[in-house]
Amino acid sequence: MEVIVIGGGYAGLSTGALLVKKGFKVILLEKKQILGGRAMSFRDDEGFHREYGQHSHRLGEDGPAYAVFRALGEKIEFVEAEYPPGCYYKGKLYPRPDSPMKLLRSPILPFRAGIQAVRVLIKMIRSNPEQWFDKTVKEFYRRHFSPIPEVEDLLDLFSFTIMVPKADYCSAGELIDFLRRALRAKRKAGTPKGGSAQVIGKLHSIITTGGGEVRLGEKVKEIRVKDNQVEGVETDRQSYSARAVVFAAPVRELLELVSPELLPDSLVNFARNLESTSSIILEWITEEPIAQSGLILGMGVPFWAHFPTIEDPSLAPAGKHLSVFCWMMERGKGSDPEHQKESEKKLREHIENLFPKASEKVLDERKIIVPVQNGALLKPKQSRPFRPKIEETGIRGLYLAGDTVSAGGVSGDIAFSSALLVAEKISRDLSL
Numbered sequence: 214m215e216v217i218v219i220g221g222g223y224a225g226l227s228t229g230a231l232l233v234k235k236g237f238k239v240i241l242l243e244k245k246q247i248l249g250g251r252a253m254s255f256r257d258d259e260g261f262h263r264e265y266g267q268h269s270h271r272l273g274e275d276g277p278a279y280a281v282f283r284a285l286g287e288k289i290e291f292v293e294a295e296y297p298p299g300c301y302y303k304g305k306l307y308p309r310p311d312s313p314m315k316l317l318r319s320p321i322l323p324f325r326a327g328i329q330a331v332r333v334l335i336k337m338i339r340s341n342p343e344q345w346f347d348k349t350v351k352e353f354y355r356r357h358f359s360p361i362p363e364v365e366d367l368l369d370l371f372s373f374t375i376m377v378p379k380a381d382y383c384s385a386g387e388l389i390d391f392l393r394r395a396l397r398a399k400r401k402a403g404t405p406k407g408g409s410a411q412v413i414g415k416l417h418s419i420i421t422t423g424g425g426e427v428r429l430g431e432k433v434k435e436i437r438v439k440d441n442q443v444e445g446v447e448t449d450r451q452s453y454s455a456r457a458v459v460f461a462a463p464v465r466e467l468l469e470l471v472s473p474e475l476l477p478d479s480l481v482n483f484a485r486n487l488e489s490t491s492s493i494i495l496e497w498i499t500e501e502p503i504a505q506s507g508l509i510l511g512m513g514v515p516f517w518a519h520f521p522t523i524e525d526p527s528l529a530p531a532g533k534h535l536s537v538f539c540w541m542m543e544r545g546k547g548s549d550p551e552h553q554k555e556s557e558k559k560l561r562e563h564i565e566n567l568f569p570k571a572s573e574k575v576l577d578e579r580k581i582i583v584p585v586q587n588g589a590l591l592k593p594k595q596s597r598p599f600r601p602k603i604e605e606t607g608i609r610g611l612y613l614a615g616d617t618v619s620a621g622g623v624s625g626d627i628a629f630s631s632a633l634l635v636a637e638k639i640s641r642d643l644s645l
């Protein structure tokens with residue numbers, strides 16, 4: 214076998230598909246019985262599309278997920294409906310101020326704050342992200358401007374667009390890079406028709422129709438290494454030899470498969486100290502939509518809400534609607550049951566405040582605890598120059614992909630960008 218890919222999430226499936234397309238023999242091993250990793254989804258018995266958290270692809274046709282599909286000669290079909298995004302601030306819902314004109318007119322910003330907010334946005338877009346990866350958004354702001362409280366609050370909202378709910382620990386370089394790209398992109402976010410199943414299903418099919426294999430329910434137990442060269446993997450079923458192995462899961466889990474003594478200290482330290490985001494999600498089924506809104510993001514509160522079936526009715530049986538509400542848990546407390554309870558309480562309070570009595574219309578509710586939402590919280594020390602590079606394993610033939618490695622974009626985009634890098638690198642290395 215030429216290449217073994219460990220993991221069937223966005224990163225592993227994209228890497229596998231890209232390598233098959235380049236003519237490599239690929240086997241992808243996924244320990245679960247279902248593909249997709251954190252983007253997995255399924256239809257339940259009643260016909261509801263159930264996703265482990267809702268997924269959209271930042272920057273639509275201009276983003277990294279679409280770039281993978283373009284390289285494969287395919288495309289992602291996005292839903293066309295566009296509902297106005299909201300912003301939840303001090304207990305009230307407002308239109309999201311996501312352009313200079315909207316900043317000037319927004320009721321959440323007094324006139325002077327609106328003017329300064331536009332200047333902050335312009336300053337960010339004109340800045341070089343490379344100079345700001347290791348600083349926070351708040352540091353960026355205070356370096357250039359005299360603080361105005363409403364603008365500082367607004368920076369929390371800007372930071373939350375890259376899933377960091379607070380500006381005082383969000384990497385300024387990551388935000389600057391995202392805003393510069395978002396400004397040029399035609400579509401700010403693309404929601405795949407039929408949910409993440411479309412993306413996962415297409416990647417899977419490209420691998421298998423191209424002669425690759427995807428094996429479900431097979432867990433890799435060890436990556437075999439000899440004389441600093443990868444030899445293959447041992448799974449709970451059998452042994453495989455391979456010229457290259459791609460580890461496509463959060464880098465923390467690599468330490469279970471390779472002895473840390475074989476890996477560079479920088480990688481081991483990063484993996485051991487990796488800080489992920491975690492959240493709690495409530496998914497409601499109702500007969501009427503709870504809101505006619507695009508994504509609502511909290512400003513200063515780690516809350517978001519999304520109403521997938523108003524954009525894509527195919528996600529539920531006729532006459533039924535899904536609403537998704539999320540609360541991002543405090544840093545480092547995601548697995549603490551007390552904190553989970555407190556977070557759920559706060560989440561319910563904010564939903565009630567935003568949509569009074571909506572809970573009375575709920576026909577069914579699903580609660581999902583998400584221990585890892587984004588593999589790497591985009592704080593300065595985990596911004597892309599500080600994350601491990603795809604070949605930074607110190608072992609020839611062993612590569613890293615996924616949303617914890619050094620690749621462009623935010624959230625799932627990192628997984629797609631990393632796949633493009635890994636497929637290129639393997640293609641070069643194996644043809645030498």
Ligand SMILES: Cc1cc2nc3c(=O)[nH]c(=O)nc-3n(C[C@H](O)[C@H](O)[C@H](O)COP(=O)(O)OP(=O)(O)OC[C@H]3O[C@@H](n4cnc5c(N)ncnc54)[C@H](O)[C@@H]3O)c2cc1C
Binds near residue numbers: 220251266431466
């Ligand atoms: C609630 C929620 C909402 C989100 N919303 C968005 C969004 O809107 N947009 C966005 O871009 N991102 C979003 N994300 C983030 C996105 O889901 C992740 O960044 C992305 O799915 C990560 O993909 P990955 O391939 O790097 O890792 P994963 O999805 O974690 O995949 C890793 C895979 O490897 C498998 N694996 C691990 N170890 C082994 C082993 N030893 N042997 C075999 N298999 C193994 C795992 O089972 C898993 O399937 C969201 C995440 C959540 C949880």
